[in-house]
Every structure is written in structure tokens, then in C-alpha cells.
Amino acid sequence: MDKKSIQVSLIGNPNTGKTSLFNQLTGLHQKVGNYPGITVDKKQGVCELSSEKEAIITDLPGTYSINPTSVDESIVLRAIQNKTDKNYPDVILVVTDVENLKRNLLLFTQVQDLGIPTILAINMVDQMEKKGISINLPVLEKELQTKIVLISAKKNKGISELKEAINNYSILQSVTNFSSVAKKIDPDYFESLQKIVPTESLYTLWLQLTQQHFAEKKNQNLENFSHDVSKLKKYQHKETIYRYQKINEILKKTYTVDTANATDLRSKLDKIFTHRVFGYLIFFGLLLLIFQSIFDWATVPMDFIDALFADFSEFAKQKLPEGMFTDLLTDGIIPGIGGVVIFIPQIAILFFLIAILEETGYMSRVVFLMDKIMRRFGMSGKSVIPLISGTACAIPAVMATRTISNWKERLITILVTPFTTCAARLPVYAILIAIIIPSKKVFGFLKLQGLALLSLYILGFAAAIIAGYILNKSLNVKSKSFFVIEMPNYQIPSFKNVFLSVLEKTKSFVFDAGKIILAISIVLWFLATNGPSSYANIEKQVTENVVNKNLSKQELEQKIAATKLEKSFIGIAGKTIEPVVKPLGYDWKIGIGLITSFAAREVFVGTLATIYSIQEVDNTTIFVPFKNVKAFFSEKEEEDNSTIRKRMQAEINPVTGKKRFNFATGMSLLVFYAFAMQCMATLAIVKRETQSWKWPLIQLFGMGALAYISALIVYQFLK
Amino acid sequence: MNTIASLKIGQKGIISEESLDIIPLKLLEMGCLPGAEISLIQIAPLKDPLYICVNGSHLAIRKETASKIKITNDNCTNG
Numbered sequence: 168m169d170k171k172s173i174q175v176s177l178i179g180n181p182n183t184g185k186t187s188l189f190n191q192l193t194g195l196h197q198k199v200g201n202y203p204g205i206t207v208d209k210k211q212g213v214c215e216l217s218s219e220k221e222a223i224i225t226d227l228p229g230t231y232s233i234n235p236t237s238v239d240e241s242i243v244l245r246a247i248q249n250k251t252d253k254n255y256p257d258v259i260l261v262v263t264d265v266e267n268l269k270r271n272l273l274l275f276t277q278v279q280d281l282g283i284p285t286i287l288a289i290n291m292v293d294q295m296e297k298k299g300i301s302i303n304l305p306v307l308e309k310e311l312q313t314k315i316v317l318i319s320a321k322k323n324k325g326i327s328e329l330k331e332a333i334n335n336y337s338i339l340q341s342v343t344n345f346s347s348v349a350k351k352i353d354p355d356y357f358e359s360l361q362k363i364v365p366t367e368s369l370y371t372l373w374l375q376l377t378q379q380h381f382a383e384k385k386n387q388n389l390e391n392f393s394h395d396v397s398k399l400k401k402y403q404h405k406e407t408i409y410r411y412q413k414i415n416e417i418l419k420k421t422y423t424v425d426t427a428n429a430t431d432l433r434s435k436l437d438k439i440f441t442h443r444v445f446g447y448l449i450f451f452g453l454l455l456l457i458f459q460s461i462f463d464w465a466t467v468p469m470d471f472i473d474a475l476f477a478d479f480s481e482f483a484k485q486k487l488p489e490g491m492f493t494d495l496l497t498d499g500i501i502p503g504i505g506g507v508v509i510f511i512p513q514i515a516i517l518f519f520l521i522a523i524l525e526e527t528g529y530m531s532r533v534v535f536l537m538d539k540i541m542r543r544f545g546m547s548g549k550s551v552i553p554l555i556s557g558t559a560c561a562i563p564a565v566m567a568t569r570t571i572s573n574w575k576e577r578l579i580t581i582l583v584t585p586f587t588t589c590a591a592r593l594p595v596y597a598i599l600i601a602i603i604i605p606s607k608k609v610f611g612f613l614k615l616q617g618l619a620l621l622s623l624y625i626l627g628f629a630a631a632i633i634a635g636y637i638l639n640k641s642l643n644v645k646s647k648s649f650f651v652i653e654m655p656n657y658q659i660p661s662f663k664n665v666f667l668s669v670l671e672k673t674k675s676f677v678f679d680a681g682k683i684i685l686a687i688s689i690v691l692w693f694l695a696t697n698g699p700s701s702y703a704n705i706e707k708q709v710t711e712n713v714v715n716k717n718l719s720k721q722e723l724e725q726k727i728a729a730t731k732l733e734k735s736f737i738g739i740a741g742k743t744i745e746p747v748v749k750p751l752g753y754d755w756k757i758g759i760g761l762i763t764s765f766a767a768r769e770v771f772v773g774t775l776a777t778i779y780s781i782q783e784v785d786n787t788t789i790f791v792p793f794k795n796v797k798a799f800f801s802e803k804e805e806e807d808n809s810t811i812r813k814r815m816q817a818e819i820n821p822v823t824g825k826k827r828f829n830f831a832t833g834m835s836l837l838v839f840y841a842f843a844m845q846c847m848a849t850l851a852i853v854k855r856e857t858q859s860w861k862w863p864l865i866q867l868f869g870m871g872a873l874a875y876i877s878a879l880i881v882y883q884f885l886k
Numbered sequence: 887m888n889t890i891a892s893l894k895i896g897q898k899g900i901i902s903e904e905s906l907d908i909i910p911l912k913l914l915e916m917g918c919l920p921g922a923e924i925s926l927i928q929i930a931p932l933k934d935p936l937y938i939c940v941n942g943s944h945l946a947i948r949k950e951t952a953s954k955i956k957i958t959n960d961n962c963t964n965g
Binding site: 411655 | 906907909910911912913914915916917919920927928930931932933934935937941942943944945946947948950951
């Protein structure tokens with residue numbers, strides 16, 4: 168028999184431990200979906216209440232008010248206004264922080280006025296004694312006309328009582344006090360508003376009127392009602408003042424703080440973290456730690472994943488009957504999935520560190536420190552987190568911009584984030600550096616190759632920042648919203664929250680990027696293994712042509728594979744664009760690499776491996792360069808024996824008779840990959856986040872032009 | 887008249903009633919109300935933004951916003 172389910176919406180200010188409570192109530196029974204039409208993740212989970220009943224809990228984004236100022240916040244209003252939605256709440260759970268109860272109650276009174284039964288959960292009550300707070304619970308319940316549960320989500324206290332309260336939600340009365348507030352503001356005005364739709368509650372009408380901008384369906388009846396914006400704004404201000412007055416009265420009777428007991432840890436830590444010298448030093452120290460983790464710690468699991476997929480592909484090749492389908496599986500799908508999975512360790516580690524920094528409250532201090540600097544480049548302090556995330560992958564980074572309420576700052580952040588050096592560029596950089604930069608030391612301890620890699624990272628950041636500066640001057644986008652960020656109390660991060668956050672971000676990378684990378688890998692595989700009518704005879708022709716040259720079987724196979732690629736659709740495309748890329752120092756083979764890079768940049772390495780007929784590295788080429796990266800920084804002199812590097816180094820330019828991958832071509836390629844927007848998955852996410860094709864196209868062509876021109880200059884200058 | 891931006895670190899002031907319409911709605915909702923005591927906790931190294939505490943809310947706002955919100959001096963400015 169199906170269980171009876173109750174729809175519960177979880178609402179609360181940011182930093183109230185709402186996520187902890189959600190995790191506590193639902194455990195791992197969570198899923199992330201999408202709200203129709205918009206892009207904010209919809210987090211839902213199931214909570215068992217009894218053997219017959221369960222609660223479907225929807226975790227709404229943290230907000231200070233029902234009146235939204237960012238995309239995230241607008242969800243809250245939508246979720247609780249649409250009565251036809253299947254997740255329209257039977258009961259709303261408002262989560263508050265005992266220390267900031269006054270401010271938290273503003274949201275509570277707004278939510279209560281919607282007329283949906285509401286439970287108030289006061290969180291972090293374990294802190295009460297330490298902070299000298301005492302609450303008269305019975306009086307507070309009576310004054311607020313609600314059920315209150317004292318909880319500590321972190322210490323798992325009060326959770327069963329909360330479940331009990333949800334279970335018994337039907338005894339709660341729906342209370343709305345808005346009419347008394349309305350009377351204080353302007354009785355005549357609100358009376359005439361109510362008359363338009365007498366059946367709708369006054370507060371709902373008021374919200375619809377003030378939020379026309381965000382509303383899903385506009386109420387036609389309100390179209391003709393007074394839209395004097397300054398009047399609406401003034402009334403909203405008054406509404407807020409009256410709500411606070413009432414809250415103050417109630418709290419005076421029920422809530423006391425004995426400040427003598429208050430600890431001063433926050434101000435002490437703030438002094439260090441926002442110090443004009445130590446503040447920045449600590450921040451840059453943490454950045455170094457983050458990069459260390461990406462380069463070093465992540466390579467262990469990456470090595471393992473790489474080997475696993477290579478073995479699996481080999482295994483499938485041997486066990487399955489030969490044919491088109493097997494080829495698709497072993498050369499298209501398995502390496503395609505492997506190309507996504509290999510980046511999971513880097514992304515998971517990066518988001519693990521970011522989640523810890525966010526959970527502790529430290530990230531807000533970074534925003535505080537960096538805001539002025541970032542503003543010169545058209546961004547905000549809040550852009551720092553997306554830019555750091557971009558060093559793993561631009562996709563979760565673009566999604567992390569949602570907290571920026573100023574549209575222009577958010578747009579600029581989205582547009583410049585792909586300049587930061589993402590994980591997918593690393594294999595390309597690594598192999599090229601290994602070829603063109605000698606393994607020498609400068610100043611006795613710095614390896615030239617490591618220095619080159621570091622310069623490319625700096626180049627990426629510099630490009631992002633300069634692009635931000637130019638966009639700031641040239642974009643004519645209006646945005647009125649202003650900057651405010653809460654500086655939350657410092658906290659010890661909860662392992663569960665961090666773990667679930669990493670899981671969620673990694674999932675969004677795997678599925679958002681993964682499906683696009685996989686789809687393009689399959690298309691590219693098809694284009695690389697098929698060609699015009701004469702294509703079918705290549706094997707025979709090659710065999711006949713070389714019949715006298717005494718090639719071994721292996722050499723012959725390699726020769727056939729290379730010729731096949733040359734004559735395939737992709738080979739033809741590479742030859743077609745050769746005149747365009749020639750001034751950059753590339754031939755048609757590199758041209759093919761550039762084209763296939765649109766699936767994902769790291770595909771470049773694999774494609775060249777195929778073109779240069781390197782048999783053994785078919786499926787393991789993505790990781791091979793990472794071994795180079797470690798060597799760039801290690802003290803030991805490691806001999807790099809990878810076939811791909813040797814083969815690329817030996818490639819001769821038939822026109823000049825010199826090496827193809829000489830210093831000029833290599834540098835030109837490095838610069839091209841640093842600037843070009845070669846990631847379909849990111850373009851798709853940017854389209855989704857900006858709700859328009861305009862911005863991803865600007866990115867594609869703007870960054871493409873920059874890459875082309877810079878590579879051209881570099882090559883012509885160095886050759 | 888003084889604004890939030892003219893406070894020194896550690897100083898306090900009372901947000902004046904006439905600032906009601908100037909304070910952005912979001913800031914009001916976060917507790918930055920006329921009549922409330924506001925204290926300046928810290929100024930970012932590059933003089934902007936400002937780290938304030940009002941009605942128990944610890945917030946960072948930009949100087950641009952802070953310089954529009956008028957305050958009257960509190961009696962206990964030495965706090």
C-alpha cells in the first residue's frame with residue numbers, strides 16, 4: 168500500500184542550518200531536480216514520519232525575505248504561490264537561528280501570512296546557554312500563534328519532536344495577520360486591492376502586485392491597478408517596519424540575552440581573517456593548498472580511473488564480436504565516459520575544500536576582502552568563488568554565480584569564468600610543455616616547465632580579469648540591486664553537509680557536462696570512422712601501396728588507421744580549415760585536434776595520438792600528460808617515456824623540414840587553448856543560466872577571436 | 887550630517903528616521919531599520935566594503951550604500 172505523503176517546504180534565512188536540518192530529516196534519500204523553465208536546483212528528500220505516513224520535503228533556497236532579489240530567492244515565492252504544483256506545501260517549516268531570531272522572524276511572519284499552516288523550528292539551541300539566551304516558549308508560541316520546536320540539527324536534538332509536529336500539522340491553524348499591517352499602511356488602498364479579487368487573500372494579492380516581475384502567471388485583474396512603483400516601494404518599506412515593530416514587541420516579552428556570557432571568538436577571528444596583510448596571506452595560502460590538491464592528490468585516483476577504463480575498453484574489444492557496434496562501444500562510448508569520469512577526483516576535491524570554507528563562514532570574509540578589487544573588473548567579491556571553481560570546471564562555476572544578485576556583475580562573472588584554467592586544459596598544456604620547454608632548472612630550484620605551467624594559470628586569471636574590465640566598460644546592462652552579504656558566525660563544518668554538497672556538485676558536473684561530452688564524442692567518433700564513398704577501399708589501397716616496404720603487421724595497421732582518419736569526414740574538415748590555421752603554425756592534423764576539442768579540450772591529446780598512429784595509448788592518453796605535470800614540479804629528474812610525446816616531438820613539418828612541434832607552434836597552441844572557448848558543455852550551461860543564446864555566442868566568438876589573434880601574433884613573432 | 891560611512895571602527899550610531907526611503911528594502915529586511923543602533927566592526931583593507939552590525943545582523947555593505955544612510959550619534963560612542 169502506498170504511504171500517505173505530506174508535502175513540506177523548508178524555508179529559512181541563509182546560515183540558519185537549514186541544510187543541516189534537511190540532511191538530518193532526509194538522510195541520503197535526496198534527489199536534485201529542476202524547477203520547470205528555470206535552472207535552480209530543486210532539492211527534495213523523503214522523511215519517514217510513521218509506518219503509514221511520510222513527508223516529501225522540498226528544501227527551498229535560503230532567503231531573508233519572501234520578496235526576492237536574486238534568481239535563487241525568486242524560487243521561494245514561486246514554490247509557495249503555485250497551488251497547482253504537485254509540491255505545493257501542506258505545511259511550511261520555517262527554520263530560524265536562535266541567535267538571530269529577530270531577523271529570522273521577519274521571514275516567518277511573511278510566510279505565515281500566506282495562510283499555509285506553518286511550523287517554526289528554532290535551530291542551534293545548543294548554543295543558548297553559551298550565548299546567554301533564554302526563551303519563554305509558551306508565551307512565544309501564543310504570541311506567534313504557531314507550533315514551535317527547539318532543535319539542534321547538528322547535535323540531532325529535537326528532530327523527533329519536529330517530525331511529530333509535521334505529522335500533526337492538521338491541527339495547526341492557518342493564521343494571517345496581514346490585514347492589521349495593511350490597515351496601518353493605507354487602509355483605503357488595500358481595501359480597493361482586496362475588492363479586485365475578493366476570493367484571494369490580501370497578502371497573496373499584495374505579493375502578486377509587488378512581484379509582477381517575478382510572478383509565473385500575471386494576474387490579469389491586477390494589470391489596471393495602481394502601479395506607481397515608488398508608492399509600492401514605500402508601502403513595502405512600511406510593511407517591513409511594522410512587521411519588525413510587532414516582532415520587537417513579542418521578543419521583548421519572551422526573549423532575553425545576557426551579553427555578559429557572550430564569547431568573543433568571532434571578533435578575534437575576524438581581526439585575523441580580514442587583516443590587511445594576514446587576511447590576504449591566509450587567502451593566498453589557501454589558494455595554493457587548493458592548487459596543490461588538484462595537481463598532486465587528485466592524480467592518484469585519476470591514474471586508477473584511467474587504467475580502469477583502458478582495461479575495460481580492451482576487455483570489451485576482446486570479448487565482443489568485431490563490428491560497428493563494438494567499435495562504437497570501445498572507441499566512442501567507453502573512452503567518452505572515461506573522459507568525463509577522469510575529472511571527478513579533481514572536481515570532488517576542489518568542491519570538498521570550497522564546501523569546508525563555506526561551511527566555516529570563512530568564504531564571506533573572502534568576499535569582504537576581495538569585493539573592492541573585483542569591482543574594478545566589473546565583478547563582485549562574490550565572483551571569487553566561481554573563479555576558483557573554474558580551475559576545476561567552468562560548469563559548476565557558472566552555476567555558483569547564482570548568489571550574485573547584481574545582474575551585470577553576475578553576467579560578467581559568467582562570461583569570464585571560462586578563461587580560468589580548467590582541468591580539461593591541463594592534459595593539453597602538459598603534453599605541449601613537455602615537448603617545447605626543456606627540463607631545466609632556473610635559479611637553481613625552479614623547474615622551467617613548472618614555471619611555464621604556472622604562467623599559463625596566471626595568464627588564464629589575467630585574461631578573465633582583463634575581459635571583466637573591458638566588459639564592465641562596454642556592456643550596457645542595467646542592474647539596480649546593491650551588494651550585501653551576511654558575515655555569519657564561525658562554525659565547525661559538518662561532515663555530512665560537506666559530503667552531500669560535494670556529491671551534489673560532482674553529480675551536476677557528471678550529468679550536465681557528461682551527457683554533452685558523451686554525445687559529441689559519439690558524433691566525432693562517427694565522423695572520424697566514416698568518410699565519402701572511396702573511404703571503404705582505404706584498407707585495400709594502403710595494403711597494396713606498401714606491399715613492397717616490408718612493414719610489420721603492427722606498422723601496417725597503424726598506417727591504415729592513420730590513412731583512414733585522414734580520409735574520414737573529420738580528416739576532410741581538418742584539411743579544409745588548414746589554410747585558416749596555417750598562419751598559426753598548425754597543419755591539418757592539428758586542425759583535426761582543434762575541431763575535436765569542441766567536445767572537450769582534453770580530446771586534443773587523444774586525437775593526435777590517433778593521427779600519429781600510436782597504438783598503445785588509444786584509451787589512456789588523457790591521463791598520460793598528468794604524469795608530466797607531476798614531473799614539472801618534482802625534484803627528481805624523471806625520464807618521460809610516453810609514446811605520444813616522443814611521436815609528437817619527432818613529427819616533421821614537410822615544408823620547412825624542421826620539427827612540427829617547435830617552440831613557435833607549441834607556444835601558439837598553448838595560447839590558443841588558454842583563450843579559446845572550446846567547450847560545448849559550458850556553452851550549454853551559459854545558455855541555460857542567461858536564458859539566451861546571445862551570451863554563449865558572444866563567448867564563443869569573442870574568445871575564439873582572441874585565441875586566434877593571440878596565437879597568430881605569438882607564432883609570427885616567434886617563428 | 888553623519889552617515890554609516892563616516893563612522894570609525896568600533897563606533898556606534900542610530901539610523902535616522904529620515905533614511906527610511908533610502909535604505910534598500912533588502913537591507914531593511916535584514917534588520918537595518920531606522921531607530922536601530924548600528925556599529926561599525928571593520929573596514930575592508932581597501933576602505934570598502936564596511937562590516938557592520940545592526941539588530942544582531944552582521945553584514946558587509948559597500949561604502950556607496952553606507953554613505954547614503956544617515957545616522958545620529960549614539961550616546962555611547964566609545965563602545
